[in-house]
Amino acid sequence: MAAGTHSAHLHDHEGHSHEAASASLTKNQKLVLGVLERAGAPLGAYPILDELRSEGLRAPLQVYRALDKLLEAGLVHRLESLNAFVACVHPNCHASASAMVFAICERCGRTEEFPDEAVGTRLSAWARDNRFTVAKTTVEIKGICAACADAAD
Numbered sequence: 001m002a003a004g005t006h007s008a009h010l011h012d013h014e015g016h017s018h019e020a021a022s023a024s025l026t027k028n029q030k031l032v033l034g035v036l037e038r039a040g041a042p043l044g045a046y047p048i049l050d051e052l053r054s055e056g057l058r059a060p061l062q063v064y065r066a067l068d069k070l071l072e073a074g075l076v077h078r079l080e081s082l083n084a085f086v087a088c089v090h091p092n093c094h095a096s097a098s099a100m101v102f103a104i105c106e107r108c109g110r111t112e113e114f115p116d117e118a119v120g121t122r123l124s125a126w127a128r129d130n131r132f133t134v135a136k137t138t139v140e141i142k143g144i145c146a147a148c149a150d151a152a153d
Helices: 020-024 027-039 045-055 058-071 117-129 146-152
Strands: 076-079 084-087 099-105 111-116 139-143
Touching: 027 045, 027 058, 027 076, 027 084, 045 058, 058 076, 058 084, 099 117, 111 117
Parallel strands: 099 139
Antiparallel strands: 076 084, 099 111
16 A cells, blocks of 8 residues: 555535435445545555455455445545556535545655636536536546655755
8 A cells, every 4th residue: 555645635526415425325335434534545456355254355346346436426536647556535526516625645655635616617617618428537647746745855
C-alpha cells in the first residue's frame, strides 16, 4: 500500500446521502469501503483483496462487484490514471456545480480531493454548447505534494 493520505472530496448522487447509501450495503461492500476509508492512498482491487483475505474474500470478482456498487452509490471514486479507488469524503459533491479534482503526489501517493466550481461551470458550459452528454468527469492533477517537495529541499 502506498504511503499517503486521501482527503477532501464531495458526493451525493442526486439527493442520496452517504448515510442512506451506506445503510443498504452488503457485507463485502462494507468491508471494501472500510479498507478504502482507512487506506490513506488510492488502492487497486488486488491490494484491497489482500487486505480482506482474512475476512473471507478470496476472489477478485468479489472486490470488483463491491467496487461497482460503491461507485454506483457514490461512495467511492475511481482514479483512471492509477486504475485505483478512493473513498468519497464529501457527502454532497454531486449536488453542486463543482468539479471534483484529485491532486495525486507521484512520490508518496498522497491524494487530495477538492471541489472547483469554476472548472465545473466551464466544463458544463462546454458540454452544453457542444451538445455533449457527460457520463462522468474526473480531473486528475499529478505532481509532487508540498511535504515531498519540502523533504527534497
